[in-house]
């Protein structure tokens with residue numbers, strides 16, 4: 001099943017290291033070409049000889065050892081790899097990769113490879129829940145590194161908790177997913193808008209909203225992972241796009257309007273996650289507005305409704321909108337889906353705990369113009385994005 005796939009198995013110094021022996025044997029049985037890399041502490045738990053015998057390849061233990069073949073070996077292996085797995089991955093190794101350190105063979109390979117990298121962490125529960133470790137994992141995930149586990153159960157240190165190496169079957173299933181990713185959106189161009197817009201009032205002030213951009217960035221990431229070419233048109237946000245997603249930054253609704261209109265026609269799927277300001281200050285003062293003794297009245301002009309405009313123009317495109325509501329969510333969303341000629345709208349009640357702009361979760365319903373509703377429970381924004389594309393892929397298949 002993994003025939004002709006070059007899999008690098010990095011092993012670090014955790015008591016779970018002995019399970020890597022079984023992993024290597026299973027990978028070999030599946031036909032993979034397995035190369036084991038042991039960190040210095042892993043060698044205290046395992047001998048290279050065992051792994052060499054099972055993998056039928058030299059085992060790498062040192063960065064500057066005499067090469068087996070003439071090339072810069074860690075770069076050669078990083079280039080040849082179809083998948084790099086770190087099983088088990090200690091807090092130390094995860095921290096080093098997050099910090100961008102490359103001081104041994106394994107960390108250098110991880111840094112130099114273009115292949116997917118899968119970590120299966122194993123450590124003491126308190127270490128695992130430490131915010132430093134959690135932040136490192138979150139940051140690596142944002143950059144496209146993949147994690148599986150850890151599982152819950154009895155730990156070698158005598159305690160119970162989350163921290164055990166997850167079952168090898170689950171690690172292998174994840175490896176299969178990474179080696180043979182499904183790419184149902186291959187050859188498809190997807191346009192995603194995300195984040196807030198800013199409508200300037202004077203050189204130092206603007207009108208904006210609470211959108212963080214997280215939902216739109218998660219949608220762009222999912223589209224990319226499913227094989228699409230992705231253009232993300234984004235308002236101001238701190239978030240970095242998933243590697244591979246092309247991003248165009250804009251500030252105002254009018255800039256977003258122009259950017260979207262310049263690109264939509266080439267795209268087959270358009271998802272408008274952005275929280276676009278409906279109004280902008282009628283005049284923009286060149287100088288900072290000075291305070292007066294009385295009140296200040298702001299006059300606002302309507303911004304173009306980008307989504308409604310696309311709804312009028314669209315041909316074969318699948319067009320998906322978002323609706324942030326605070327009351328009568330489903331009725332309002334259905335009305336918007338009809339008015340804006342959408343395939344469906346993703347509605348969320350931003351007043352609900354766990355939904356809306358801030359945070360990593362959302363609670364949404366898909367509302368179709370004909371009135372059907374599909375409600376999803378509370379889930380991560382990545383999972384919401386996965387569901388959105390399941391729906392889009394169904395729609396595309398129905399149109400074919």
Ligand code: CTP
Pocket residue numbers: 253272273274275276277278303304305306307308320321322323324325336
């Ligand atoms: N939208 C847009 N251009 C605007 C306003 C909104 O493209 N000027 C898009 C958003 O990206 C979103 C959808 O329209 O996909 C719904 O946005 P929302 O603000 O919830 O709805 P509105 O249509 O603006 O209606 P209202 O503000 O009255 O609820």
